[in-house]
Amino acid sequence: MNRLRFWFLFPARALNGLLFLIPLGIIVLYSFMTRGTYGGQGSPLTIESYQRLFDPLYLSILLRSFWIAGISTAISLLFGFPLALFIATAAKHRGAYLNLVMLPFWTSFLVRTYAWMFLLRDTGLINTVLQSFGVIGEPIPMLYNDAAVVLGLVYGYLPFMVLPISSTLEKVDPALLEAAADLGATPWVALWKVIVPLAMPGIVAGSVLVFIPCLGAYLTPDLLGGGKSIMIGNIVQNQFTSARDWPFGSALSLVLTALVMGLLWIFVKKGGQKAL
């Protein structure tokens, strides 16, 4: 049995080690190297790349990424919570309602982002319709700004908010609400004082699940922000392609990964994953 188990686990271990852990290790190594004259990297070893992170330019992009991810998470919560409550308290078709949330999520992320470009561009659908009805004369610039990036992120990750909240809410005993009503609470008071506290594990889990991919986003700020609204992911990509400063790109990658891991670590430490 043990020998069979060894061979069953071997391919996954080999591939994950060779093509995930070792590449991460190389990035760690590169982050302490010096950038060569023609790109590339070599000795001497230095922490210069990490010191550059405190350059106000990069620090501000780091803060912006947090800000954009935070706003996207808040908006996802604002709309995701009522939807989750609606699904969890539906008399029937709960599974169908949940599938309706998940279906667009599984279709291509790239295509979904492109769909918003199609809607928001100067010659896009929204501007064309508004112009043809004479509501506006000139097209409103809606693409290539922070709001478009936030919109794209909310659109992309809203399901991550809805799923954990609705599964926590489904476990809430309806008798508690009846008790609250008997004791004189209006539905809104009961919502705030009974349902929200009980849904808190799901709310926290959903917020973490939305915040993490938003923080590391690359495609959404690239396409909907169009170089005007950039996040950490875009800087990483840039350092590895056009800027050809791999040591600095590696340091940025590691900081981004460390932030994500740190958040998850706090979340797991507090027992938050039990809500999933």
Next chain:
Amino acid sequence: MRRVLGLIAIVVYLFLHVPLLVLTVFSFNSSRFTAWEGFSLKWYAAVMADHRMLESTWNSLIIAFVATSAATAIGTLAAYGMWKRKAPVLEGSLYLSLVTPEIVTGVSLLAFFQWLFHYMHIRLGMHTVILAHVTFSIAFVVIVVSARLKTMDATLEEAALDLGANHWQAFWRVTLPSLIPGIVAAALLTFTISFDDYVITSLVAGVDSETLPMVIYGMARKGVNPTVNAISATIVVLIGVLIVFAERLQQE
């Protein structure tokens, strides 16, 4: 309150579904511009006449097919290996690969391959894309198959062993057959993830391995193009069918 909730739910569902619906509808627009002129299939004809798009679709299909087959096999074996006795290091590492931002996975693979190429005469191409896809897909397969394993009765295997089967036979004849729905679901999900991936793929692809998402990305950067609407609508419908199918299997 139920009415308010219903109203918000409708708004959110519209928000989630209208963009893709509108995109699909306008892929049948005869005009190149966003104003509706009339029904036409000409953008679908344009897709069929576009060599670059066809070639990249073919590349994407090959990559997704090979990566899915390999990742499903490797992931299923690993999930089974972790069923009765945990493998905390592998499990932790797989979760790590799942939550690492895609862009970081991409650049680290790029760095790794470039480093490797100093010592071996190979280049970026289909093989590097496939290797990358297999690696990031294993975690998805393990999660889906493990979920299926959790619902299964381990005593069935013990019964098989008592009746004289060896461990391999117990796996192959008893456990694996009842895992099939989970495995197929995992494969379908992996296929869609592999077929869709842009971020990692674009970093480890070579000149001869352009994928469909890379072509779509390039065209989207340049501006909205009705041909992209047509290919996008096709992807949305096909992937949608695959996913509904996968969901059905998982619920069985």
